[in-house]
Amino acid sequence: MLQHGNGAVPARGAPSRRRFLGGTAGAAAATAAAATPLLSGCGGSASADGGTLKFWHFYDPKASDPAMVAQSKWFDQLIKGWNDTHDVKIEPYFVPGVSYQGSKMVTAFAAGAGPDIFLLSPGDFTRYYNGGILADLTPHLDDGVVEDYGTSLTSRTVDGKVYALPMEVEPLAMFYNVPVWEKAGLSEADIPTTWDQLLDTGDKIRSKTGAAGLVFHTDPGYYQNFTWYCWMWQGGGEVVDKAGNVAFDSKGARQALALWQDAVEAGIAPRTLPAADDRITAFTSDLAGMWQIGIWEVQAFKAGAPDHEYGVFKLPVPPGGEYTTTLGGWSFCASTQGANPDAAAEFCGWALGGMSDESIDRTVEWCTGVKSDISPRTSALERGAERGGYDSWAMKTFKEDIFPGGRAEPRYPPIVYKAISDAIQATMLAGKGVDGEADRAAQTIDAFLKSYQGASLI
Amino acid sequence: MTSIATQQARAPGAAAAQAAPAGRRRLGRKGRERLAAALFLLPDGLGLALFVVLPMLLSFLLSFFQVSGFGSYEWIGVGNYERMVNDPYFWSSMGVTAKYVVLMVPTLFVVSLSLGVLMKQMLPGMSVYRTALFLPHMLSLVVVGLLWKFMLDDQTGVVNKAGGELGLGARSWLGDPGLALYAVIAVTVWYYMGYYMIIFLAGLNEIPRELYEAARIDGAGPWTSFRRITWPLLKPTSFFVLIVSTVAAITGTFDLIFVLTDGGPANGTAVAMFYIYQQAFVFGEYGYAAALGSFLVLVMVALSWLIFKATKGGRFDDE
Numbered sequence: 001m002l003q004h005g006n007g008a009v010p011a012r013g014a015p016s017r018r019r020f021l022g023g024t025a026g027a028a029a030a031t032a033a034a035a036t037p038l039l040s041g042c043g044g045s046a047s048a049d050g051g052t053l054k055f056w057h058f059y060d061p062k063a064s065d066p067a068m069v070a071q072s073k074w075f076d077q078l079i080k081g082w083n084d085t086h087d088v089k090i091e092p093y094f095v096p097g098v099s100y101q102g103s104k105m106v107t108a109f110a111a112g113a114g115p116d117i118f119l120l121s122p123g124d125f126t127r128y129y130n131g132g133i134l135a136d137l138t139p140h141l142d143d144g145v146v147e148d149y150g151t152s153l154t155s156r157t158v159d160g161k162v163y164a165l166p167m168e169v170e171p172l173a174m175f176y177n178v179p180v181w182e183k184a185g186l187s188e189a190d191i192p193t194t195w196d197q198l199l200d201t202g203d204k205i206r207s208k209t210g211a212a213g214l215v216f217h218t219d220p221g222y223y224q225n226f227t228w229y230c231w232m233w234q235g236g237g238e239v240v241d242k243a244g245n246v247a248f249d250s251k252g253a254r255q256a257l258a259l260w261q262d263a264v265e266a267g268i269a270p271r272t273l274p275a276a277d278d279r280i281t282a283f284t285s286d287l288a289g290m291w292q293i294g295i296w297e298v299q300a301f302k303a304g305a306p307d308h309e310y311g312v313f314k315l316p317v318p319p320g321g322e323y324t325t326t327l328g329g330w331s332f333c334a335s336t337q338g339a340n341p342d343a344a345a346e347f348c349g350w351a352l353g354g355m356s357d358e359s360i361d362r363t364v365e366w367c368t369g370v371k372s373d374i375s376p377r378t379s380a381l382e383r384g385a386e387r388g389g390y391d392s393w394a395m396k397t398f399k400e401d402i403f404p405g406g407r408a409e410p411r412y413p414p415i416v417y418k419a420i421s422d423a424i425q426a427t428m429l430a431g432k433g434v435d436g437e438a439d440r441a442a443q444t445i446d447a448f449l450k451s452y453q454g455a456s457l458i
Numbered sequence: 459m460t461s462i463a464t465q466q467a468r469a470p471g472a473a474a475a476q477a478a479p480a481g482r483r484r485l486g487r488k489g490r491e492r493l494a495a496a497l498f499l500l501p502d503g504l505g506l507a508l509f510v511v512l513p514m515l516l517s518f519l520l521s522f523f524q525v526s527g528f529g530s531y532e533w534i535g536v537g538n539y540e541r542m543v544n545d546p547y548f549w550s551s552m553g554v555t556a557k558y559v560v561l562m563v564p565t566l567f568v569v570s571l572s573l574g575v576l577m578k579q580m581l582p583g584m585s586v587y588r589t590a591l592f593l594p595h596m597l598s599l600v601v602v603g604l605l606w607k608f609m610l611d612d613q614t615g616v617v618n619k620a621g622g623e624l625g626l627g628a629r630s631w632l633g634d635p636g637l638a639l640y641a642v643i644a645v646t647v648w649y650y651m652g653y654y655m656i657i658f659l660a661g662l663n664e665i666p667r668e669l670y671e672a673a674r675i676d677g678a679g680p681w682t683s684f685r686r687i688t689w690p691l692l693k694p695t696s697f698f699v700l701i702v703s704t705v706a707a708i709t710g711t712f713d714l715i716f717v718l719t720d721g722g723p724a725n726g727t728a729v730a731m732f733y734i735y736q737q738a739f740v741f742g743e744y745g746y747a748a749a750l751g752s753f754l755v756l757v758m759v760a761l762s763w764l765i766f767k768a769t770k771g772g773r774f775d776d777e
Contacts, residue, residue, distance in 0.1 A: 103739035110527050110744060127742060131528030212613070218633060220722045271633025271723065272612050287613055337529065414741035422547075422725065430635045430724035 053090045053344055055079060056115035058100040067303040070370040078351055078362060086350075088343040090117065101222075109133060109337065116338035117347055119330045120164055122155045122409040123222040123417065128333070130413070130454035134163040135334040135341045140349025141165075145377075148355070152376035155408040156331055158455045164331035165352040167366055168373035170294040172227060172325045173402045174198075174316075175279075177211070178309035180289040184208040191313045195259055198290075198316045202268035205289030212282075213268040215291040216260050219277075220425050225417055226326055226409050227292055228424055231256035233407060234321040239420065239445065240412075240457050246449055248420070249442035255318055257427045257434045264428050271429060280304040294328060295402075298372035298394045312394055314402045327406040329376065355379075364389065374403045412457055419444035514755070521749035527742025538749035548750060550725065551733035554639065558729055559707045562643045566703050567696070569651045574658030575688065588659075592652035599649065603717030606645045607632070610718075632719050635726035642718055642727050646711055654699050661695030662688065697769050701762055708758055730754055 059072040072094070079090045093115065095104050101121075108114040109131075120128060128134050138161045146153060146162065156164035181187065184205045192198040202213030217224045232238075237252020263269035275282040279297060282288040284305050292315070301310060317323050332352055334344035352363060363380035367373040368389025375381040381399075384390060390399040412420070423441040426432040485493060521539070524532040542548055577588050594602060609616045610631040618628040631641040665688065673683050712731045715721060721728035721736070728736075734754070738747035 103735075106527055106739050106742055110525075110529070110742075112529065128528075131526050131742070132530070133528050218723070219720045220725075221720065270612055271630035274611075274613055276607055276611065285614075414743075418736075418741070425722055425724040428724075429633060429722065430726070432724070 051088065051339065053088060053116035053338065053340060053347070054093045055090050055117040055347075056093045056095050056100070056105065057119050058095055058097040060094060060096070065303060067299050067370070071366075074366055074370045082347055082350060086343075086347075088340060090347060109335075112337065114335055114337055116335055116340070116344040118333055118335065119167075120333045121222070121330055122328070122411050123226065125156060125164060125411040126413045126455050126457065129158060129163055133333075133335055133337060135336045135345040136161045136163060137165060137334065137345050137348050137353060138162045140346050141353040142349075142355040142359075144355050145353050148377045148379050150378060151408065152329075155411050164333045165348050166329050166331045166376040167352060167363065168329040168371065169376045169403070169406075170296055170328040170373055171398060171403045171406045172230060172292060172294050172328070173312050173314055173398065174290050175283075175293050175297060176290045176311045176313065177283045177286070177288060178311060180205060180209050180211050180286050181311075183286070184289065188311065191311075192316045194316050195318045199259075199263060199266070199268055202263065202290060203266065206268055209286065209289065211286055212270040212274050212288045213290065214263055215274060215282075215288050216263065216269050216428070217292070218270070218272055218429065220421050222417060224424060225420055226328055228256065228260070228420075229410060230315060230324055230326040230407070231259055233324045233326075234315070235318045236321070239410065239416065240449070242458060244449070244456070244458065246442050246446040248423075248445055249438045253423075254434050254438050257423060257438060259318075260424065260428045261431070261434065265431065280308075283310060284308050295373055295395075295398050296371065298392075298398070301394075302372070312397050312402070323405050325402060325406045326409050327374075327403070328409050329373065368395070372398075374399060410457070411455070413448075413452070413454070415448045416445050416457070419448075517748045518752050520745055521752050523745040525742075525744035525748075527744055531745075534745070538746045539753070541746060542749055542753060547725075548730070548733055551728050551730045554726070554728055555708060555730040558639060558643065558711075559704060561640075562646055562707050563700065563703050565643065566647050566650055566654060567699060569647055570654030570699065571658050571692075571696075573651060573655040574662055575684070577655060577659055578662045588655075591655055594649050595653040597649075599711075599713035600717055602645065602649050603714045607718055610641055633723055635724045638719050638723055638726045642711070642715060645718065646707075646714060649714070650703065650706065654703065657699055658692070658695060661692045665691045693769070697765070697771070700765050700769070704761055704765065705758055708754065708761075 055075070057072075057075055059075060060068050061072040061076070063069055063072070072092075075092050079092050083089050100119075105114065105118065114133070120134075125134075141162060149166070152166050152169060153162055156162060156166065176191075181190070185208065186201065186204060190201060192201045198214065204213070205211055206213035217227045229239075232253050235252035235255045237250045237254075237256060238247040239253075241247040260269070264271060273282075274287040275285065279288075279291060279293060280300060282291070283301075298312075301308060314323060315325055332348040334341060334348050338344055350359070352359065354360075360377065360379050360383060363375050363377055364384045364387065367375040367380065368384040368387070372395060375384050385399070390396050419441040423437040426437045427434050522533060522535060522537075524534045524537065573591060577584055577591075608614075610618075612618065612628060612630045612633060615631070617631065622628060629637060632638050669687050669691075670683055673687060678686065708729075709731055711729070712735060715727050715729060715732055716735075719727045721732045730750070731754070734747050734750045737743045737750060
């Protein structure tokens, strides 16, 4: 019998302690040596594999949602079209939405491994522009393209140069749940046109059905600000005036803060999003009566609940106010930090910045084929309409009633966004005084603007 | 033939060994054991150095720079630390963190210890309960966050449904700034209690059974046994749990808060770690985030030292 301790003989074939320790040390050294290049290889910029440009997007090719898969295919076909006709190749790279808008892209750029081409929302434009990331796309645009895009380019232009090409325009509106309205004894004739009517309708829904009467976004972040700006604008409020001075502590901003606060305090608007922000479930399960959402939800209903009855109406206005809504939407951008910024910029121009039928058709297909959006280009909007892309009642309402009068999502830097976000959160959910929070936010923005240097915020 | 060949092959080695200088002695038993210990520790040490110590040093260095997040670095000395001193949002987040630690750590301690003592009892089905209580810790915090987000939902959550059955009104657990932090603490305790219960159980199993038997013969009841035997002999374990759960409370709950509340409502759950995340990854202020992170490390070291001093290194008294 073998004994432990001195004199023990390892069984034939089993590793001795010395061999084991040697192996362990070797493995550790090998792991350590391998770790560094492995880590630096994460993400995948063009420079990593010598010439292939990476295009980061957040449309999941393997999603359970067929609409998402179709949208991902649109990117694949676009890239294939380029690769078939150009020497510099492009590769799609899917990044899940939460990571895309969270830490992934920022970290990748900080590590020098950012994408060559990527999608950017207006809320992030200033940060990326001021960081020197955005390549000038103007030289790669056909004559007439800037005019064709019109005001859609305003928030993507600095000193007359275009740094991002929008692929879509996404106006916000109020979606309402027909079965819940019917339970509450409401009909199309009750569609509110003023803020008071909006609260009154929401209150009826809540009290008669138990569903959330009116849903405003509750989670803090860029998206909540995006959905709130239009209420401020309707009353003439601004964050920064035309001269570049802070204008947040105004009647328009205060009454918009008060609207959301009143809705929550009266129990009309919930403090958290019904069905954890799954709008289709919330509507089909009768958990919400009205919800401020964007045009993209039309496609979501088409794919997820085609038989569910819902309606859409333009946002009501305050007394003496003027209708407007926020226009969101993502853009193509090229990075100056990649291996071949010029080719990346050329790709953006080729994809969305041409006056050829092919280029216009891409936007038409994106906005009315695989998605439900307003086209950012006049030519594509007209062509999409000619092809029946806006014939459905929902798309027609968006195109004819909701989109006109809309205003592009502003491009405020993070500190400005955060000051506004804190004011919205504090008044809406913590019951803080509207005047005090508006003043506090204005002071924060003012202090920031005094030393701000970068792209104009207007 | 083989034997001759082996002898021939060994001969030069043996000669060389004889010719070796006296300084090249073979290691003794202790030396070999030390070498073995060092080699066993080497992989962990390398990993620690590469993935913890080095990033910490780099992060500390980064805290003296203004970083755009897109490759531009500008040396600003202690500018980030000066900014931190005057940043009301950071101090507000430190306040939330302090409240979180002060409420969460003692609650977790008491719940885990109680469960440990309970699970030590030789009752039928205890192994099933132990497993069930430890199971949440096997899940990712993100999954736990998502599950609880549904359970705490205002309209359809099981918590409000149960409250309704009991005649309690529905509450917005995650949407009311006055409740959200408590909800997060409750979920955190639920998640960690099984893990610390196992640690306490290990400590309880170390206590000789004879002590309890002697106490029982002397007429001691369960509470006296706990106070006179269990508690004093569990002090090293308690010290460990206090230190580790305090550090976990400061650093380890980011995922849960990110999923459950995103720092809201109205910054009600925006603990310091969340604020640092926002500075780095939402605002791209890497230098400032590094300064805040370095400060937080300092706070944790100070807290650990305080706990060490207050508990006399885990002995709690001079007995």
